[in-house]
Amino acid sequence: MNGRIALRHVSKVYGADPRTALLLLAQGADKQRVQAETGQHVGLYDVSLSIPAGGIYAIMGLSGSGKSTLVRHINRLVEPSAGQVLIDGEDVLGFGAARLRELRRRRISMVFQHFGLLPHRSVLDNVAFGRRVRGESRRQAQEAARGWLARVGLSGHEHDYPDQLSGGMRQRVGLARALASDTDILLMDEPFSALDPLLRDDLQTQLLALQAELGKTIVFITHDVEEAFRLGQRIALLRDGRLVQEGEPEAVRQAPVDDYVARFLARVNGGSVPRSTGSARG
Amino acid sequence: MAFFATFDLREPINRAVETLVERHGDRLHALNDLLLQGLLLPLERVLRQAPPWLVLLAVLLLAWRATGRWRVAATLTVACYLIGCFGLWDALMQTLALVLVATALAVLLGLPLGIAIAHSRRLRAVVLPVLDVMQTLPTFVYLIPAVMLFGLGKVPAILATVVYAICPLVRLTDLGLRQVDPEVQEAARSFGTTRWQLLLGVQLPLAWPSILAGVNQTVMMALAMVVVASMIGARGLGEEVLAGIQTLDVGRGLQAGLAIVLLAVVIDRVTQGFGRGRRPDGEPGARP
Ligand SMILES: Nc1ncnc2c1ncn2[C@@H]1O[C@H](COP(=O)(O)OP(=O)(O)OP(=O)(O)O)[C@@H](O)[C@H]1O
Ligand SMILES: [Mg+2]
Numbered sequence: 001m002n003g004r005i006a007l008r009h010v011s012k013v014y015g016a017d018p019r020t021a022l023l024l025l026a027q028g029a030d031k032q033r034v035q036a037e038t039g040q041h042v043g044l045y046d047v048s049l050s051i052p053a054g055g056i057y058a059i060m061g062l063s064g065s066g067k068s069t070l071v072r073h074i075n076r077l078v079e080p081s082a083g084q085v086l087i088d089g090e091d092v093l094g095f096g097a098a099r100l101r102e103l104r105r106r107r108i109s110m111v112f113q114h115f116g117l118l119p120h121r122s123v124l125d126n127v128a129f130g131r132r133v134r135g136e137s138r139r140q141a142q143e144a145a146r147g148w149l150a151r152v153g154l155s156g157h158e159h160d161y162p163d164q165l166s167g168g169m170r171q172r173v174g175l176a177r178a179l180a181s182d183t184d185i186l187l188m189d190e191p192f193s194a195l196d197p198l199l200r201d202d203l204q205t206q207l208l209a210l211q212a213e214l215g216k217t218i219v220f221i222t223h224d225v226e227e228a229f230r231l232g233q234r235i236a237l238l239r240d241g242r243l244v245q246e247g248e249p250e251a252v253r254q255a256p257v258d259d260y261v262a263r264f265l266a267r268v269n270g271g272s273v274p275r276s277t278g279s280a281r282g
Numbered sequence: 283m284a285f286f287a288t289f290d291l292r293e294p295i296n297r298a299v300e301t302l303v304e305r306h307g308d309r310l311h312a313l314n315d316l317l318l319q320g321l322l323l324p325l326e327r328v329l330r331q332a333p334p335w336l337v338l339l340a341v342l343l344l345a346w347r348a349t350g351r352w353r354v355a356a357t358l359t360v361a362c363y364l365i366g367c368f369g370l371w372d373a374l375m376q377t378l379a380l381v382l383v384a385t386a387l388a389v390l391l392g393l394p395l396g397i398a399i400a401h402s403r404r405l406r407a408v409v410l411p412v413l414d415v416m417q418t419l420p421t422f423v424y425l426i427p428a429v430m431l432f433g434l435g436k437v438p439a440i441l442a443t444v445v446y447a448i449c450p451l452v453r454l455t456d457l458g459l460r461q462v463d464p465e466v467q468e469a470a471r472s473f474g475t476t477r478w479q480l481l482l483g484v485q486l487p488l489a490w491p492s493i494l495a496g497v498n499q500t501v502m503m504a505l506a507m508v509v510v511a512s513m514i515g516a517r518g519l520g521e522e523v524l525a526g527i528q529t530l531d532v533g534r535g536l537q538a539g540l541a542i543v544l545l546a547v548v549i550d551r552v553t554q555g556f557g558r559g560r561r562p563d564g565e566p567g568a569r570p
Contacts, residue, residue, distance in 0.1 A: 052340030076470055116469025118485045130473040133483075181473065 004217050005074055005185065010047045010083030012241075015040025018081035032239040042241045043069035043078070049236055056211055056218045058232030060225060060264070065238040067221045068113065072188050074098060074219065080152045086238055087185070105134040109178040110187040113221075114194075115170045117162040123149065123173050124158035130181035141180075141265050150177040152206070168199045175203075179210070186218045192227065204230060209246035226266050231252075237261055296394055299430045310446040314437045317383070321326055322436055326379040337375075341548070348555025358551055370519060370541050377518030380436065384443040384504040389497060392448040396455025397481070401570030413449045418547065420462075421446060421510050429514050439516035441509040450499035457480055458492025493534065501549050509542060520543070 013021040013034075021040045024033065031042040044066045049055045058170055061067050072078035073085050076092050085092045087103070095103065109130060117126050124145050125132075131141035149155055152172040171191060178186055192200045208231065211218055222228050228235050229249050236246040237260075247259045256262040303310065326549050329337065343361050345355035364372045399406040428438035462485050470484045486493070512520030519542050526535020 077472055101474040101476065104472055106474075108472075110469070110472045111464060111471075112469050114465050116467060117473075118484060119469070129470070133470075133473045133475050133479055138434055186508045 004053040004088060005051040006049070006084075006086040006220070007070070007073065008084040008086065010070075010073055010085065011045045011082045012043035012066075012073070013040050013079060013081045014043055022082060028222050042066075044073075044080075045085075045241045045243075047238075047243045049243060051217065052234070053217050053218060054215045056207075056220050056231045056232040058220045058222060058228035059233045059238065060222060060228045061236060061238030064240075066241040067223070067238055068189050070238065070242075071110075071189050071219055073220055074124075074187055075104055075110060077110075086122050098130060105130070105181070107183050108180040108184040108185040108187060111171075111174045111178045111189065111191045113190040115162070115174045117170060117173055117177075119162055121155065121161075122158065122160065123160050125164070126162065126173055127176045129177060144182075145176070145180050148180045149173075151179070152176045168195045171195060172203070184214075184216050186216050188218060189221045190223065191220075193223065196257070200227070207231065225264060237264060299427075303431065310431055312430055314435075317437050318435075319439060321386075322379060322383050322440065325383060326376060326441040329375040329379050330372060334371055338362055340509055344546070345555070348552045350555070354551065358548045361548055363472065365541045365544055366538050368541055370522065370538060371523055372537070373518045374517075374541065374545065376506075377542075379508065380440060380443070380508045380511075380516055380518060381501065381504050381549070384440050384447060384508065385497070385501050387440070387444045388448045388451055388500050388504065391444070392451035392496070392500065393455055393493070395448075396452045396493075397459065397486075399452070400456045400459035409452070413452060416445060418451045421507060424507075424513050434515040436516055439508065439511035439514055442511055442514075443504050446507045447500045450503065451493075451496035454492050454496030454499070455489065458489030458496075461492065462488045491557055494553065498550065500555040501553055502546060503559050504551065505542070505546055 003188060011018075011022060011025070012017055015021060015038065017038065017040065021038050021042065022035045022133050024037065025042065025045050029037070031045075034040060034042050047066075047070060059067050059070060069078055073080055074087070074092075076085070076095070080093070087107070092100070092103065116130065121129070124142055127145035127149055128138070128141035131144055132138065146155075146158065149158060152175055154172055154219065157165065157169065162173065165173065171194065175188075178188075184268060192203055195203065204227065207218070207220075210216070220228075222231075232249055234247060235252055236251050237244045237252070239260055245252055252261070253265055256265055338359055342355050342359040346352060349355060362374070365371065395409065396535045399409050424442040425438070428442040432438035432441070462474065466488070467480065467484060470480055475483070475529050508516055509520035509523060512518065519538050522538030523535050523542070526532065526538060
């Protein structure tokens with residue numbers, strides 16, 4: 001099956017000499033050994049997956065397992081050390097600067113784990129940013145931005161600055177900014193991790209509604225299993241940069257491939273497990 | 283047998299400068315004229331011919347705009363008025379013109395250089411040591427090559443000043459740009475910014491406080507250097523100090539010295555006020 005987005009044998013080593021690290025990895029070394037022997041960090045190793053169009057694809061894993069690294073390959077904020085990244089069948093790595101910009105301007109937008117808002121611009125200008133970048137007039141961009149701010153419940157805050165908002169409000173600005181670009185692929189890197197449980201619940205509901213309405217392809221990163229199961233039509237599990245399991249939530253729940261996955265899933269299997277509140281990190 | 287081998291740099295240097303002047307004399311001359319006729323003299327003329335009350339009013343408004351406090355602005359204006367009371371208004375305007383031109387040139391050259399080294403590790407490895415040397419050289423040493431190439435006068439004084447004063451601006455521009463939050467830059471790039479959009483819309487605005495701190499230091503160093511440069515023909519307050527020393531007129535020298543301190547305080551407050559900057563307006567940073 002070839003999906004909307006496909007990663008083929010993607011590896012990423014952060015360091016000066018990825019080839020040595022890749023050789024070690026190919027010989028079966030793990031992330032820790034590579035780090036001990038070469039001083040380089042393994043972000044991802046040999047990850048292949050295919051993300052179907054129009055749905056939420058959840059990617060889970062512990063801190064440092066490579067989730068952010070993976071999602072950044074899709075819009076090429078991170079260059080892989082090896083492998084291919086395909087979007088609608090096209091190899092993104094073959095794109096020149098101009099085509100890559102077009103891809104980021106019109107087809108993929110992203111919500112960041114730590115918001116990544118522009119501190120020197122008002123909320124309205126932050127949300128209008130994507131449209132301004134691609135050359136729309138200020139008026140036109142702001143009009144669209146106003147609409148999206150209203151959708152995420154931030155009307156009245158147009159002229160505030162990011163540092164005047166709470167964390168939850170900032171994250172919604174980030175969400176509105178990504179949505180305002182009207183791209184049909186949306187990358188979300190732990191967008192709700194920093195929020196309190198009630199607000200998270202609220203935004204999850206909103207996101208599901210939005211997805212149903214707009215039919216976007218959403219790649220959703222989380223380290224919260226419950227969140228992944230609630231949102232994902234498919235889920236993938238990363239561990240130390242490797243893909244351990246991938247599939248429909250029900251299938252993964254029925255047949256975890258190993259102990260790691262089983263323990264990861266323990267929370268949702270019980271059914272009556274309390275909402276995880278301890279997982280919200282800075 | 284002498285213990286020291288003879289190794290004399292004087293002759294080769296002299297010859298090199300001579301050939302430089304011989305070969306490029308015309309160009310040096312043209313540059314000299316351009317700076318003098320095109321920049322310095324007109325500015326000096328405007329400042330010296332403007333009625334002092336107008337200049338003082340301009341100082342008042344500028345200081346108010348910068349600091350946002352009327353009391354401070356009024357105090358700074360009084361300081362300038364005091365220099366006039368010393369009978370040094372004309373000298374003050376001459377010095378101001380020199381400092382402004384030198385600062386403008388330093389910004390014109392230093393800002394792009396700072397941007398360039400922030401983006402190129404290799405260039406930074408070359409430029410930073412040169413800046414180190416430039417900063418450790420005694421200020422007098424700058425005067426020598428300037429005089430050799432341009433003779434005595436205001437232009438060599440300005441050029442020596444620019445070379446001396448450009449260092450902090452380059453450094454702080456580089457530092458400011460490299461300290462811009464990588465996550466913010468990454469987020470901007472994820473929307474498909476060009477290099478220029480990123481630079482103008484994100485990197486420079488966020489590095490602005492640091493860059494303005496650099497401008498502040500550059501102005502202060504330019505002021506210090508302009509005084510030294512009076513030895514090679516810069517007119518103004520420095521000349522008064524020099525004259526005070528040469529004629530053993532302690533009162534004259536110290537009074538001019540005090541005027542320089544007052545000017546320094548005014549310039550420092552004003553540029554720092556702008557550097558502290560209130561929130562910038564949501565400028566349209568995204569340009570195609
Ligand atoms: N810029 C970088 N330079 C060096 N190593 C990096 C860099 N970014 C990530 N890494 C390494 O890559 C690995 C995966 O990091 P990544 O940020 O993708 O994890 P993550 O799953 O998103 O974690 P978290 O849940 O904490 O956000 C980590 O071991 C990290 O140390
Ligand atoms: Mg992450």
